[in-house]
Amino acid sequence: MGTLQALGHGFASALTLPHLAWALAGVTLGTAVGVLPGIGPAMTVALLLPVTFSLDPTSAFIMFGGIYYGAMYGGSTTSILINSPGETASIVTAIDGHMMARQGRASAALTTAAVGSFVAGTFATIALTFFAPALASVGLRFGPAEYFGLTVLAFATVASLLGNSVLRGLLSLFLGLAIGLIGIDQLTGNARFSFGIPQLLDGIDVMILVIGLFAVGETLYQAWVHGRDQHHVIALRDFRGMSREDWKRSWKSWLRGTAIGFPLGVLPCGGSVIPTFVSYMAEKRLSKHPEEFGKGAIEGVAGPEAANNAAAAGVLVPLLTLGLPSSATAAVLLTAFQQYGLQPGPLLFTSQPDLVWTLIASLYIGNLMLLVLNLPLAPVWARVMLVPRPLLFGCILVLATVGSYSLNRSILDVVILYGVGALGCAMRVYDFPLVPTVLGLILGPLSEQQFRRALAISDGDFSVFVSRPICATLLCVAVIVLLGPWLLRGRLPAALGEAEIQ
Amino acid sequence: MADVVTPRALLAVLLLVAAPSTSAAQSQTPSYGHLRLIAPAAPGGGWDQTARAMQQALQQAGLVHTSSVENIPGAAGTIGLARFASSEGGNGDVAMVSGLIMLAAVVTHQSPVTLRDVTPIARLTGEYEVIVVPSGSPFGSLAELLDAFKRNPESISWGGGSAGGTDQILAGLVADAIGVSPRRVNYIAFSGGGESMSAILGGQVSAGINGLAEFAPQIESGTVRVLGISSAERLPSLDTPTLREQGIDVVLENWRSLVAPPGISAQQRRRLVSVIRDMVQSAAWRDTLARYRWNDRHLDGDAFADFTASEEARVRAILNKLGTGSPAASSWRSIGAYPLLVLISFVGIALALGVSAVKSGGLTAEPAGAGWKALLIIGAGIALDLLLLERAGFIVASSVLFWLTARAFDRTHPARDGLFAVVLSVAVYVLFVRVLQVPLPAGVLAGLI
Numbered sequence: 039m040g041t042l043q044a045l046g047h048g049f050a051s052a053l054t055l056p057h058l059a060w061a062l063a064g065v066t067l068g069t070a071v072g073v074l075p076g077i078g079p080a081m082t083v084a085l086l087l088p089v090t091f092s093l094d095p096t097s098a099f100i101m102f103g104g105i106y107y108g109a110m111y112g113g114s115t116t117s118i119l120i121n122s123p124g125e126t127a128s129i130v131t132a133i134d135g136h137m138m139a140r141q142g143r144a145s146a147a148l149t150t151a152a153v154g155s156f157v158a159g160t161f162a163t164i165a166l167t168f169f170a171p172a173l174a175s176v177g178l179r180f181g182p183a184e185y186f187g188l189t190v191l192a193f194a195t196v197a198s199l200l201g202n203s204v205l206r207g208l209l210s211l212f213l214g215l216a217i218g219l220i221g222i223d224q225l226t227g228n229a230r231f232s233f234g235i236p237q238l239l240d241g242i243d244v245m246i247l248v249i250g251l252f253a254v255g256e257t258l259y260q261a262w263v264h265g266r267d268q269h270h271v272i273a274l275r276d277f278r279g280m281s282r283e284d285w286k287r288s289w290k291s292w293l294r295g296t297a298i299g300f301p302l303g304v305l306p307c308g309g310s311v312i313p314t315f316v317s318y319m320a321e322k323r324l325s326k327h328p329e330e331f332g333k334g335a336i337e338g339v340a341g342p343e344a345a346n347n348a349a350a351a352g353v354l355v356p357l358l359t360l361g362l363p364s365s366a367t368a369a370v371l372l373t374a375f376q377q378y379g380l381q382p383g384p385l386l387f388t389s390q391p392d393l394v395w396t397l398i399a400s401l402y403i404g405n406l407m408l409l410v411l412n413l414p415l416a417p418v419w420a421r422v423m424l425v426p427r428p429l430l431f432g433c434i435l436v437l438a439t440v441g442s443y444s445l446n447r448s449i450l451d452v453v454i455l456y457g458v459g460a461l462g463c464a465m466r467v468y469d470f471p472l473v474p475t476v477l478g479l480i481l482g483p484l485s486e487q488q489f490r491r492a493l494a495i496s497d498g499d500f501s502v503f504v505s506r507p508i509c510a511t512l513l514c515v516a517v518i519v520l521l522g523p524w525l526l527r528g529r530l531p532a533a534l535g536e537a538e539i540q
Numbered sequence: 541m542a543d544v545v546t547p548r549a550l551l552a553v554l555l556l557v558a559a560p561s562t563s564a565a566q567s568q569t570p571s572y573g574h575l576r577l578i579a580p581a582a583p584g585g586g587w588d589q590t591a592r593a594m595q596q597a598l599q600q601a602g603l604v605h606t607s608s609v610e611n612i613p614g615a616a617g618t619i620g621l622a623r624f625a626s627s628e629g630g631n632g633d634v635a636m637v638s639g640l641i642m643l644a645a646v647v648t649h650q651s652p653v654t655l656r657d658v659t660p661i662a663r664l665t666g667e668y669e670v671i672v673v674p675s676g677s678p679f680g681s682l683a684e685l686l687d688a689f690k691r692n693p694e695s696i697s698w699g700g701g702s703a704g705g706t707d708q709i710l711a712g713l714v715a716d717a718i719g720v721s722p723r724r725v726n727y728i729a730f731s732g733g734g735e736s737m738s739a740i741l742g743g744q745v746s747a748g749i750n751g752l753a754e755f756a757p758q759i760e761s762g763t764v765r766v767l768g769i770s771s772a773e774r775l776p777s778l779d780t781p782t783l784r785e786q787g788i789d790v791v792l793e794n795w796r797s798l799v800a801p802p803g804i805s806a807q808q809r810r811r812l813v814s815v816i817r818d819m820v821q822s823a824a825w826r827d828t829l830a831r832y833r834w835n836d837r838h839l840d841g842d843a844f845a846d847f848t849a850s851e852e853a854r855v856r857a858i859l860n861k862l863g864t865g866s867p868a869a870s871s872w873r874s875i876g877a878y879p880l881l882v883l884i885s886f887v888g889i890a891l892a893l894g895v896s897a898v899k900s901g902g903l904t905a906e907p908a909g910a911g912w913k914a915l916l917i918i919g920a921g922i923a924l925d926l927l928l929l930e931r932a933g934f935i936v937a938s939s940v941l942f943w944l945t946a947r948a949f950d951r952t953h954p955a956r957d958g959l960f961a962v963v964l965s966v967a968v969y970v971l972f973v974r975v976l977q978v979p980l981p982a983g984v985l986a987g988l989i
Contacts, residue, residue, distance in 0.1 A: 074972075077978070081611075084583035084611075085976050085977070087592065088592075088595070178741050180742070181739060182744065205892060205893045205896065208889050209890055209893055213886065216882055222703075223703075227703030227704040229649065230879065236619055236622060236651070239614065239618075239619070239649060240613070240615055240619075258918060261914035261915055261917075262915055264949075361754075361757045361758070362737055373592065381756075381757055383761060384758065384761035385757060385760060385761045386757075428948075428950035429946060429957065432957065432960065435921070435942065436941060436964060437968070440934070440968055440972065446612065446614060446619070447623070448623075456922045463915075487731075494726060494728055495697045497695060497726070
């Protein structure tokens, strides 16, 4: 079989001792830089690109593979340990991951994230190896109407994130939607709600909102509730990692996360945020312990982390086969590939088979190295939870500041960060869920744009949303997901009634 | 076994990060110890590519000892432009990538700072635009496409990059040239080349406009058909008729250039101009041009300044005809249904929540333990941090923030907390500025660290 043979050649040129060392160096650097707040995967790869200038193509690709997967993984570590996601794709991980860490199960959370990333990365890379060209053409059938359907489906996940009170959850969601209105309207180029401040033209950066709500909000909340009360110390004894029960609960989530993340990553405008939300919703719906979600359910870490890394591999499908960079990180990778004369596009697999198969082999190796690096490190990282609270929270605020400042080098961003932090603290004090706000900010603008694009293309004809089969299916699934559970149990009116009492 | 190799390999890599010039062919004494290049965009775009390609070419040609790239993204480069003009004045060791899109963005966003407020150095590269349709499209030629467009302009959707950018400018120029009002162009703006390309390949839009380089692999493989190219003459590498050949008198090139801060001395300017002149002749830059399929459009001195002025006039005229960024368009009336829906729902839900809270006797809040006192201490730390960050520098500001935050949680170890505050701040500063070359304000400690 041609593919296997080609892959074999790829491995033959990639599997040497120095190459393995480069792979390990790549994942180490990628993870280390990816952990830093405010430096997302795109920036990580861009920053580390000059490191590879002096290498031969094979070594360089091996390092890219490591850096890319490492950067995608790095963000989850801070999510779990200090409730401060390193990039948008690990926002969902923070919900249950950080609760696990607070209960002394940081090591288990980090392990399930690492193994999940490995499992997802491996399966997704296999899918990339064998089905890339076929998948890419399916992805192209997604137009603005279909993407709108996808965002509606992602909005449906909000139901699993609302918390105790429907009204509070919805207010949180609409707060995010309202914040998302700020900035240039992508379709017309006109400024909206920017109040004449040039820095607001691109809107409020999702990362600033996330770091503000989660990391700063958490710090202020802890000060408000516990302050100098030294009696409140988290009991941390368990550094052993995953128990048998944890493995049993994780493996299905890894596979489901992969199945959700990879196809959504393949879509040219899918990105890696939506898959994590969809995976979280799926895990909560299918779990035998839905009540544990939000309080430290391991499935809530395993599923989204697998989805995140599977999507990262999926992103490479349109990139390699069509030359289509579907995320900022992919655009940086494209630059990196071109640096070595690799020209992604429909002819890549026939015109430059040696380079591309070496690259794919490198992805397998980078993925394995990520596991080799992070499994032993999980219990080490987990000890971050032992740092005395005054020092830990001091660290968090300094890192939050540097993260938001270095995004755009603007003091206004730091002001917004702490404003959002105060808001996050107030929301926690009054028991409003935080994640719907983030969901609203990410999905609101996307949904609006795709909706208006679809309408502009159809010249104002609303029927495009029902006449296109993929879009209609997505919208139906969204309605079923949103209303199904309530309708089945006949609880819809009751649920709304409870909301008032909460 | 890999473990044996690792520390050394890692060390080698870290050294490479710290001193990126190791591989440079040091054929001559570098004109710059360190040249900072600013890309007024996020990593991945054309300006970022240009800056990083320059970084590599300058180092390999031995023209600079080291060079770094800083990204200041926002509002199609106008944020970077404003920051560059205001904070780098008189600084001879820094340059910023600019270009046609920045000219357009200055008009669209009514930016108070324009390219006239910085020192022009040189135009570097150019990229032609192509009008394409997917291979299965019913439109076999530009004439067929434009006939349909003339009959019913809104029925033809044109996919391209962000609103007010080169792609939309070309759509406007073409419409204007064939006597259709540019306002009637049904232009579908996508954020970034990747998104618009996928819409074009998937046949979601009737036609696409994009840079030639981005589409080259598609053109070679036949997945898209080129109907016209915006160059003045037919290109040797691509047998496609120009717009002009097809009776549309439009030539457009997406050019990129380099500018220096305002207020630099004539000598500093001459030095930068001559380094760029050497760079464009270097083998490394030639490779870069070929790799990215950029045209060599090196032009400096007064000729470049004249060129910028004439392009600005042309861009302003067509953008006014397209109606992007006109003040009238940003009034309350045109805000649209979606924002109103969001705001009304937000207020409605807040009211409903308020009513239910009043009925049940107020919102339930968690009781404050240490409460206000701890929050006030952190608040003071944050206020000082914001005040000091750009004045006294990152290390001072962060040490203060760290120490006061620690005070909010702990009254017993002021000295230990102070020590950690300084150590962490210095470590973060060194990591970001020295190792990763992400700039942070040095402030009062500039020169010491």
